[in-house]
Amino acid sequence: MTATTPTEDHHMTPTDVRTDTGRITVRYSHEGRMATVLIDRPRKLNALTLELLDDLYTELRAIEHSDARVVVVKTAGEKAFCVGADITQFAHFTPAHMWKRWIAEGHRVFNYLARLRQPTIAVVDGIAVGGGLELALACDLRVGAGTARLGLPETSLGTIPGWGGTERLTAVVGAARAKELIFTRRQLDADTALGWGLLNAVAERDDLDTVTTEMVDRILEGAPTAVQVSKQLVDAAAAGAPSSILEALASGFTAATDDFAIGVTAFQNKTTPTFTNS
Structure with a gap:
């Protein structure tokens, strides 16, 4: 599957939220028993801003109270699942603003995603680094394209993973491997991430939809x-x-x-x- 900017589907009920320079940045659709959240900012490699996080939170709240039984989190574009925080936004924050707003907002949204009663699946197509990997880690399961690359490069900016990465990555891959990724800023390829348990499945890009749907269907077979x-x-x-x-x-x-x-x-x-x- 090649992620692209979605078109309208009369079988879906999309909710369009706040725009980013005239573009919708978060789309929520509900088809059958599956809800899909799409972060649609491919020109910025789906980098996360405070406004986008707030929109994502709004859509997650709608999903929690819906009759959806599985939630799929996707992003638009072929290059990146999500490159993390929009550095151009947070680079000008004061230390107090970083503490009170930036870090707090990421935790608020990602914790809400992690606590959804429905199982969640992140579809990682392309690069998932920094806050992008932390977004994927907030989901229960992760399906990756063969071209996926995953890492936490924050120490190269003089900072640390700030949206739950240290805790969730450690829970998934163990302390030693989490330290390796954070200390060395290594990017894992898809097969290595699969071997480490960071991805639950790997597929060619054209097969991502099929593999994800198969996983959704298996979940839906349960009570x-x-x-x-x-x-x-x-x-x-x-x-x-x-x-x-x-x-x-x-x-x-x-x-x-x-x-x-x-x-x-x-x-x-x-x-x-x-x-x-x-």
């Missing part, structure tokens, strides 16, 4: 409540919460859903369950 509660349990476990307590509570909760009865009946009858999300 919606069970999938979303499982996401919360894994996130809680990563934060040190005891599974013996939370899994007991979650099992009791999911056992009370109609989907649990549907799943058990289908298993006994050797049929495919049709879940109702209730």
